Amino acid sequence: MEYFSSLECFVRSAEVGSFAEAARRLSLTPAAVGKSVAKLEIRLGVRLFQRSTRKLTLTEAGQRFLAEVGSSLNTIQHAVANLASAQGSPAGTLKVSVGTIFGCLYVMPLLGEFLSRYPAITPDWHFDNRQVDLIGGGFDAAIGGGFDLPQGVVARKLAPAHRVLVASPDWMLANAHVSHPDDLSECDGILIRSPQTGRIRSWPLIHRTQEQTPLRLKLRMTMSDSEAACRAAVQGLGVALVSMPFAVPYLRAGTLQRVLPDWYVEDGSICIYYSEHKLLPGKTRAFVDFTIEQFARQELARHFSAV
Structure with missing residues (x-):
């Protein structure tokens, strides 16, 4: 068991390039992780890392060893997680x-x-508008759009990712002449950066x-978030x-209305992302299946469609 623990410390340290970050993810101290990796190096008779005060770098031997044991370690961990789930309901930190x-x-x-169905699962949910490194960050799943798909990550579509033009009712009354995209060129635009x-x-x-047709709006202001842009538009x-x-x-509340409702922007899909693995942990499989089920039950794909 100690050997397995040393392998896990090595693989996680290699993934994140830091004993301290690996320790945080493994709920250990940096000293314990470093000591565990050192024992592994002694047992193997090779140095796996080049250590400096600034960074941790794999040696050539370390790179070869990681390539050989990394996927095997993940397979064993997934098998253990699934076995635990098979004894009861899916469990663990999600x-x-x-x-x-x-x-x-x-x-x-x-x-x-979700928790009423799976009470043994502990949510650890991170709210962030930036794309995360699903595997390197130790995430079980992510929901969003426009993610790069690195090797080992799959995406299941939940809904279309459309963008629409909106404005306040007062703005719509004052600009009733806007009936074609060409009319937008003189309109103040609230654009997303x-x-x-x-x-x-x-x-x-x-x-x-x-x-x-190209979208031509006169730049009035930029926002980095659609929610903020909506709140600006509400003010006319x-x-x-x-x-x-x-x-x-x-739109449901009537505080915004669609401008040119027959026109929209195509921005891909909203998806749920997770690691591709035959032995997907029960907690992850439960969350993926539940999310897909709920999006379908609530017809969110239809509500999010601009067509």
Whole structure:
């Protein structure tokens, strides 16, 4: 068992490049992780890491060893987790990443029913609008859109990711002449700046008939979040281009209306992401299946569609 623990300390340290971060994820002290890796090196008779005060780097031998044992360790851990689940209901800490507002609006309301089904699962949910490293960050699952799919990660579609143009009722009355995308060029725009790149993306507008045309709004302000853009638009400050899930509550309340409702922006899909593995832990499988079931039951794909 001590040998297995040493292997786990080595693999996690290699993944994150730090004894301290590996210790945090393993609920150990950095000294304990370092000592465990040192024992492994003595047992193998090779140095696995080059250590410095700034970083931890794999040696050539360490790289070879990680390639040989990394996937095997994960397989064993998944097998143990599944065996534990097979003895009863899925159990363990479930680490999930989801966008802050999206998570509060659409994922948090599912928590009560999920825990009533799986009381032995402990949620560890992280609310962050940035894309996370699913495997390197130790996440069981993530919900969002536009994720890169590194090797070993799969995505299951939950709903379309459409963006729509919205404005306040007062703005709509004052700008009743806006009936075609060409009319937007003189309208104040509330545009979204990517939190990852800092850039304002150039979007094509798509008609229900699949006709396309460039989106030209006069830049009035930028926001890094669709919720903030909605709140600016409610004040009559211009036309906002926002993700449909954020617009839905305002559209239902009547505080925002769609501008050019026959036009929208295609932005891929909202998906649930998780590690591809034959022995997926029971807690992860339960969460993935439950989330897909609930999105279908609530017809969120239909509500999030701009078409």
